[in-house]
Amino acid sequence: MSESRAGILLINLGTPDSPGVGDVRRYLREFLSDPRVIDISAPARWALVNLLILPLRPRRTAKQYASVWLDEGSPLLVHGRALEASLADALGADFSVELAMRYGNPSIRAGLLALCAAGVERIVGIPLFPQYSDAATGSALAKLEEEHARIAGAPPLTTLQSFYDDPGYIDAEREVAAPLLAEFAPDHVLMSFHGLPERQVKRTDASGAHCLASESCCDAIGSDNRGCYRAHCYATARGIARALGLRDATHSVAFQSRLGRTPWIRPYTDEVLPELAGRGVRRLAVMCPAFVADCLETVEEIAVRARAQWQAVGGEKLLLVPSLNATPRFTQTVASLAMDALRADSGRSGEERAGGGQA
Secondary structure (H helix, E strand, C coil): CCCCCEEEEEEEEEECCCCCHHHHHHHHHHHHCCCCCCCCCHHHHHHHHHHHHCCCHHHHHHHHHHHHCECCECHHHHHHHHHHHHHHHHHCCCEEEEEEEEEECCEHHHHHHHHHHCCCCEEEEEECCCCCCHHHHHHHHHHHHHHHHHCCCCCCEEECCCCCCCHHHHHHHHHHHHHHHHHHCCCEEEEEEECCEHHHHHCCCCCCCCCCCCCCCCCCCCCCCCCCHHHHHHHHHHHHHHHHCCCHHHEEEEEECCCCCCCECCCEHHHHHHHHHHCCCCEEEEECCCCCCCCHHHHHHHHHHHHHHHHHCCCCEEEECCCCCCCHHHHHHHHHHHHHHHHHHHHHHHHHHHHHHHC
């Protein structure tokens, strides 16, 4: 049995086992059947997924995966394994680190069982989504808690919900981007985040009257929008812009990867590109701060499709700034987040013990 005292479970969204159509179909079925992802009635979701999406989408998506697939697997899995290894090295022998995916393999249950087998005394679950959303973070945490409850004798679990404004995360983004931007000399920096349906961010509005009610609703984090994904994204963008010394007119925010016909949070990345080209931007750098590991949405959606669109609308060069992946600064950030969560959990446990002694 390992002498590890704590286990760290890194959780990302997921990946098919291969770029084959069958594996992609299985992955999409699991992903899109999650009621937190497609938040409509169960019968309507089943019909949408099984009658409209799965008959057509897997073949097209499989081609996209095949275009970015690496010898070791999908980019998301390869970079996730690299972060798993670098974090284990950084934390040392008193920790065990496992990578898990919300959908597909390695599963959250497999990660928990591996940590239990290593003899850890506590587990920290870290969804690798800097900005909180119920569709990603909420779903990952719900699945984590469900699987944890099913394992008899599992050690106590603590979790992290977001780190959108963490100084280490912002500095890690700066460290990756700064030298590339200095060399590329862009006319504009676009920060493209994953999109969400508007209805999902509106549900986080504590007042019921703040979210998307004005152009400035995400200009600051307050009591009404502290749980809002869109507000988190804008806060991240402000932090990165300050860290890079970007002037206001030289950077902006957009949202990519929308699905279906319902309104998603705006502005849309594919609509912003022709607007920027029309304003005379020719050299465009794109950062994707919602994705801490390069994946289909960065390597194919931005570096391939968005680049082709950019050139078609009159732009000249598009630079995709790589994700944080397993860079040393991001590894340090995740290590610090894990240690902070453990310290906070120890503090709470101590307070509970003290309270019990006074009863």
